[in-house]
Each structure stands twice: as structure tokens, then as C-alpha cells.
């Protein structure tokens with residue numbers, strides 16, 4: 001799936017007037033572009049390329065959200081054909097289209113997830129089954145592709161993106177190293193902030209979005225049920241009743257959701273159990289923050305609030 005860089009292909013000769021800033025929101029023009037697959041990858045890449053002339057364009061439209069079942073559009077194919085590089089989240093997030101993208105356009109790919117799951121022995125075979133397997137409970141043994149929501153994993157993603165970009169744009173090596181270091185410093189200060197949430201108390205929660213898995217776990221939450229809601233899969237009344245019964249038994253203290261299709265179900269459970277519902281930011285939409293660190297800080301503070309209630 002991954003391709004090595006053809007160094008000769010990449011030569012940055014044009015002078016660009018467009019800054020990388022806000023590239024995740026505004027489409028760029030020009031043929032010397034770096035594409036990011038979707039918003040979280042764009043946000044991280046933007047931090048790394050600050051102060052360079054590298055142009056970033058985000059492929060998925062602002063409202064796309066995650067890319068689990070994404071199908072390439074004609075415009076995407078055109079972008080892929082005219083760009084030098086595609087930076088992907090990896091870990092299965094782009095599995096529905098990455099092969100087609102590489103096969104048909106020959107684009108070089110930086111996989112930001114490289115190495116993250118190697119130690120646990122999880123490989124691509126498991127990836128393919130992740131979303132076709134509808135058992136939404138107890139899939140710790142499988143890969144959750146929302147790795148940008150883990151402070152441990154996002155630092156690795158940043159390093160992978162940085163080293164891939166350095167290979168393609170060696171003239172910016174120093175500045176990108178510096179930017180990546182600063183980003184990781186910021187991530188590490190968020191980890192300090194998370195420490196207040198590491199208590200011994202049982203903090204049982206329900207999550208209506210798989211994107212929050214790592215973040216909730218890193219903040220000491222015990223996820224008793226995790227339900228992924230989209231247009232194609234909504235829980236039945238019976239499943240909702242079962243969830244509510246087991247939540248009562250397990251003394252669930254909070255329900256987490258994003259401001260998306262899952263919210264109405266989260267609020268129903270919250271009302272039934274008389275427990276609060278908290279909205280976290282999965283960072284997959286451009287309507288939310290344009291600053292990874294600020295958005296994650298806010299998420300951590302919300303979890304603290306839920307924990308201390």
C-alpha cells in the first residue's frame with residue numbers, strides 16, 4: 001500500500017502566495033499540493049508545515065466526518081492526480097478507497113499510523129473487518145482507527161508526517177522538525193492535564209462515538225458500552241432498553257457523544273437514567289476547532305467536569 005518517494009518527482013519551484021494557515025478550511029489551487037485525507041490529519045499537518053511554502057489541501061469535504069465508508073468523488077480523483085503526496089490517518093480509516101487512489105493515480109502516500117499498532121501484532125487483515133463487524137461491544141482486540149484522539153498516538157502521527165514530508169521537502173527539514181517538536185511539547189502538556197483525571201474511582205461511562213475511545217481511556221474512564229451511530233446504523237428500542245438496564249446495574253455516571261447523529265440517542269439514555277450527557281469534539285468536522293491542542297484541551301476539561309460531578 002505504501003509507496004516510497006520518487007525524489008525526482010518532487011521539486012518545488014513555484015513561489016506560493018497562499019499560506020498554509022487555514023488550509024483545512026479553504027481550498028488551495030496550484031499543482032504542487034500536499035493532500036490530507038481528512039480534517040484531523042489536515043490539522044496536524046498544518047502545524048508541521050507552518051512557515052513553509054508547502055500547500056495543504058484537505059480532500060474530504062468539510063462536513064464529511066470520518067472516512068470509514070468514504071467513496072472517492074470525481075473531484076477527489078482529479079486532486080489525487082495533480083498532487084504530489086497524500087497524507088492519510090491510516091489504521092484502517094481510509095480502507096474503503098486507498099487502494100483505488102494509489103492504483104489509479106500513482107500518488108505517494110504518507111501513512112501517519114505507521115508503527116502504532118505493530119507492537120500489538122495487529123495487521124491489515126484485522127483492519128478490513130473492523131467496520132463490517134457490527135458487534136460494537138468488546139472489540140478491544142481490534143483496531144480503533146481514531147488514533148488522533150489519543151495523545152500518545154498523535155505524537156507518533158506527527159513524527160511520521162514530519163519524516164515523510166522531510167523526505168519530500170528536505171529544504172524545510174529544520175523548520176518542520178522544530179514545528180513537530182513544539183506540537184509534541186503541546187501534546188505533552190495536555191498529558192499533564194490528563195493526570196488529574198487518573199483516579200482510582202470507578203468512572204463508568206457510555207460513549208456514543210467510537211472516536212472517543214482512546215481519549216476516554218486515557219482519562220481514566222471505563223467505557224461500559226460504545227455505540228457507533230450513523231445514517232445506516234441506529235440502535236433499536238430493544239437495544240436502547242438493554243443498554244439502559246445494564247447502565248443502571250453498572251452505575252454509569254456519564255454519557256458522551258459528539259454533536260452528531262448519536263446525540264439524540266445519548267440524550268434519551270441520559271434522561272432515562274437521569275445522568276448528564278457531555279458533548280466532546282471528535283475533531284472530524286471543520287465546524288469545530290481549527291486548533292488541535294485547544295480542542296483536545298477542551299475535551300479533557302469536559303471529561304474532568306464529568307468525573308468530578
Ligand SMILES: [Zn+2]
Nearest residue numbers: 066146210211
Ligand atoms: Zn469514526
